Amino acid sequence: MSHKQFISGYKSVSLDYLVSTPKALRILLIHRRGDNRFQSLLFKSVCTLLAVVGAGICVFSLVPTFLALGVVAQGSCLFALLIWLRAGDIFLEFALEDEWFFELATECHALSIFEDTEVSLPQPGN
Numbered sequence: 001m002s003h004k005q006f007i008s009g010y011k012s013v014s015l016d017y018l019v020s021t022p023k024a025l026r027i028l029l030i031h032r033r034g035d036n037r038f039q040s041l042l043f044k045s046v047c048t049l050l051a052v053v054g055a056g057i058c059v060f061s062l063v064p065t066f067l068a069l070g071v072v073a074q075g076s077c078l079f080a081l082l083i084w085l086r087a088g089d090i091f092l093e094f095a096l097e098d099e100w101f102f103e104l105a106t107e108c109h110a111l112s113i114f115e116d117t118e119v120s121l122p123q124p125g126n
Helices: 003-012 023-029 036-062 065-097 099-107
Strands: 013-017 111-115
Touching: 013 065, 023 065, 023 099, 036 065, 065 099, 065 111, 099 111
Parallel strands: none
Antiparallel strands: 013 111
């Protein structure tokens, strides 16, 4: 799929995207390190990571270890999930904006695009 087909399909057809986040993060770190949106993601990620580590240190000194470990583990997983999702969104935004970046992403198999061919189920009231 070319970039022009992707842009026109993005607006008119139901497309499905598969973003390989580890590959996407590598490409973003190499090619888009200076972009404000990506720098904002990195800054927020570092601040959030420091907050999770600080909260973990405080929790370990205040409550029993088993309970503290459960709280810190859930906080860490939530932190990783949010970074994972936001990095995929930024990656897709860059692919929509720049044809060269789109070609790079699809050649590296960091971005796969599928057209939704399934017929949707009838909705109630139709």
